[in-house]
Amino acid sequence: MKTEKIKTDLLIIGGGAAGCYAALTAAKKGELQILICEKANIKRSGCLAAGVNALNAYITEGRTPQDYVDYAKKDADGIVRDDLLYTISERFNEVTAHLEKLGLVILKDENGKYVTRGNRNIKINGENIKPILADAVKQAKNVKVLNRVNIIDFSVHNNRIDGAYGIGIENDTFYAIEAKAVIIATGGASGLYRPNNPGFSRHKMWYPPFNTGAGFAMGILHGAEMTTFEMRFIALRCKDTIAPTGTLAQGVQAKQVNSLGEVYETKYGLTTSERVYGTVTENLEGRGPCFLRTEGISDAQEESLLKAYLNMAPSQTLRWIENSTPAHENVEIESTEPYIVGGHTASGYWVDTKRATTIEGLYAAGDVAGGCPQKYVTGALAEGEIAADAAVEFIAGEGSTSELPENEVVDHFDEVSKFLQPKKGLYTTEQLEEAMQTVMDNYAGGIRTNYRFNETGLDVAEKKIHKLQELTDHLAANDLQEVMYIYELRERLVVCLSVIAHLRARKETRWHSFAENLDYPEKDNVNWKKYVNSKLENGVIKTFTRELTAEGQKTYEHLH
Template sequence: AVLVATGGAAGLYKPNNPGFSRHKMWYPPFNTGAGYAMGILAGAEMTSFEMRFIALRCKDTIAPTGTIAQGVGAKQINAAGEIYETKYGLTTSERVYGTVRENQLGHGPCYLKTTGITKEQDEDLLKAYLNMAPSQTLKWIESGKSPSEQDVEIQGTEPYIVGGHTASGYWVNTGRETTVKGLYAAGDVAGGCPQKYVTGALAEGKLAALDMVKQFKAGTLKEADIQTETEIKVQEGEILSQYEKFRNEDAPAFSVEELEEAMQKVMDEYAGGIASNYQFNEKQLALADEKILQLQALAEKTAAADMHELMFAYELRERLIVCRSLIAHLKNRKETRWHSFNENLDHPETDEKFYKYVNSKLENGEIRMIFRDIVKEDTYEHTN
């Protein structure tokens, strides 16, 4: 049995900060979607990639806003000082959507109102951010103004695919087994269970481990499910030949970095990134899919001068695989269920016929979409 417990996928979209600071993002840049990609390629059923996650963060530093909002009771305000958060709603997606809309309407920039807080609260915020996001504390110090003297400007990050916050990931049963026999998922890669966060991820790891032991004791992992030595050798050969292909290429048309930037530009402009205020339509998604397919072909012809660059080549490959599945999911939920996370301009309203999971499976190089009912039972086992 194998347990996939990698992170989700960052770096699919063009980030807020360019150049050297492009990895100054909310989500770890080394979370490339590898865990999703290996499952997609293995033919596992995936769910809810269209429920992307966009974090509301302090501008430039991408520091968390929750500590300010909850710690000192700061409200979201526009440039005129009007509190707008209650107008749009208080869920994570609504807080992002409200900020985007206020900027679109010409009411920006938007802020968390910290002016007027006490000196003691000033000190608390400086200490809190020095611990978790030092760049924000440094920004306050460099500006010469404490939080009580200036409001904190806010903005959304680029979208991420992260199952700990949203529902994206492998389609799993109660024991966290995927639709591939003996393959389990926990944490960010396990789908269908949004807002589980760290404690939920730990619980899923335990659920998976308990089910593995149970299946071993019951003898349900049959010999037929185990690869033969010959099959393993064939697979090893395929993997090593791919490595050598990247290592021996001496005149690639494009570098990994150039292809990654191209991928992020495509996703940003055509698949609901920052440039389009997280919105998209079906024509844009069709273009996104066409361009990502072209980049996939080019990515197979890139080069790696050393093992470090080889890792980057595979990270690009994994991100492109996740991009294709994400685009398919965005296209097939023909409604807007979560503002900003899934803002479909062709279908701007919620449609109750989509009160279900949008799933997908890679078959013979094509993505097949599957629609599954919401699971309301105490337990769920795969019947597919």
């Protein structure tokens, strides 16, 4: 393994939607050296690899950014940051126009206006949205992209980030990177819980299986304040293929029906968590399986559906062709395992309106940034833009990069080398990953318990996760890709501990299924209209609460 030392002005960790857009924004601001480290290849990495069906966050005619804030706030039953939501909402339309300029196909009417789908969505062909963003990044002359480089740790001194360490998973290289500022854009965390289909198709999941919570874990370990990890996201999806249901619900107005043919969605409510909870409850009470009622749609509607799914989730179209098509058979639905994802729910770094984290010089954008749910693609881009603007401003006040301490470079190199030993411990990374998922499934509200948990179970989960952390010390790998798998497992275990701590801290049930606390099955607006935040102190994740931002009046700004 060779070592490469790099100096840059702005390091962007993760080249998904938010990271690419941050790079494009910063590149426009002069002569900064910008480096993206991406563990895959930016052409098809992150959430948008397969494409996306629609832009779901857009301010349509007659609506205002505040309407979007209100919608997201209602969906999360109040536990959002108004200030953060507002700052993305006012940028949705500008980033959309930019996407169209870059080449995204957006449906327009005869007057040249975007055609809307519902109140907040516009219709596109998003199959190639990621290659479009990646091409723009490649054309920006001061942006360097290191594909297949996985960042394993931040370098932080006196709560100020000064770089990061990484491994080139296909070039046998250890990287020590000095940077004046860092944007973390690694996405959220999948794979914490046992998935719907744990066998051959274990990675056929809603969220990218390659988003392992690295950004969360690195921040947690360096003492960054985090928020709302108890608001897990559970998706309601087409059975088995885990393909989106929104296209059926919004596109052909398919209703959720139980096995008796009754429309049940109205019984439980229409927020994201209520739709999941309703389906779980219908199944529990013997009225499953549940479906989206598509029988009887027209041939033209069916053809459009088959095409729409090819542009974002081709497995569902294949499913229909192999079996029966939606006009002839209702589409069975199921809920997924829980994920931690700041783009849909509010888990992530505690940031200010500039997306500054509590670590000086570190900014967060996209699914790692907390407090700001329902971001979707345009919100992730908007946060990339906000974080980049702030990071560029921060860098302007900085001198040279500070050299990473040699002993710490050696320590990180040695840690990677230790895993590269040929010695084989008893357990493999895969076995420990499955063990972690089983623990979370059984004791921390996974599919097995219909997402329900209690404090006793959480205590058991915590102990078992700690034990698994110890076992990871003895893992071995044949190459740096397998070393990456070890780091990913270790990151997930850290995120699991944070989820457990947060689930335990919120002593109420505000969101059914997302955080169904059997010790406190009711909502408690007197005591829990608050954020639950956390911070690692002396090796323990400590939780505490913060007051909600009042609408448009109060913001949280960090003073470094």
